[in-house]
Amino acid sequence: MSGPLRVGIDVGGTSVEAVALAADGSIAARSRVRTARGEEGVVASILDAVGGLGVDAATIGIGVPGRIDAGRVYDAVNLGVRELHLAAEIAGATGVPVAIDNDVRAAALGAASRWEMPNLAYLNLGTGVAAGVVIDGRVVDGSAGVAGEIGHLAIDPGGPVCACGQRGCIEAFAGGGAITERAGEPLERVSLRADAGDEVARRVVADLARGAAAAVRVLALAVDPERVLVGGGIARRGERLRDEIAGELARAADGSAFLASLRLAERIEIVSPDEAVGAVGAALVGDRLVA
């Protein structure tokens, strides 16, 4: 392998994915390990994933859930992390400069690079729901780092109670965690039940599309992205998910020439987990270290 490479790490609740980027931005190496929970577990998992690449790292960028401030991660509930000085831990262990950012914002950056579009939104339908917005090639952080937390936009006052305390949030309908809680099993199994005619399961699957479509509408109306790329674990549903969201958008646009004119359904694309946009984006986060 010629010369040190930019390494990107996407830390998820179940696995840690690592990539090494060649100078032209293509993926030169990939590795994946299971995520061990807790502060020490997360650090060990990341070091395992970096080691698995077998490359000489120039920089390491890390996308991680939770609130990020000055190289530290706070309250990453799905990782069992309350507070972790992640940048210092990984830099200390590897001797390589490290930058970290929120995982969804990193994925948005990766998507903007992969799709070569300066204006897009990345909608993450994972355990929770959040979006990363890229405008003129830059990810929007906001004044307090919560730009894109649209999962907690309430869309139905009669809807299920959300983990945030509100009722009827987008996340309460379209988040994997909320779906599992409502239906008693994960989406893949709920979907099988829905296909077999189970009314409750059909309602849950329909609500997923309703929540995701609301997220697409708010992103489109707020920032007018060229595309809304839908990723995260729920995106494994693939084109079926795209069709369901498109159907909901069409229903909402029925009778509104304005909404119809926005052609929202045409802007949706599903991001396959194989694209590794989270890890690629994290490697680009590391570019800040040499900028």
Ligand SMILES: [Zn+2]
């Ligand atoms: Zn909420």
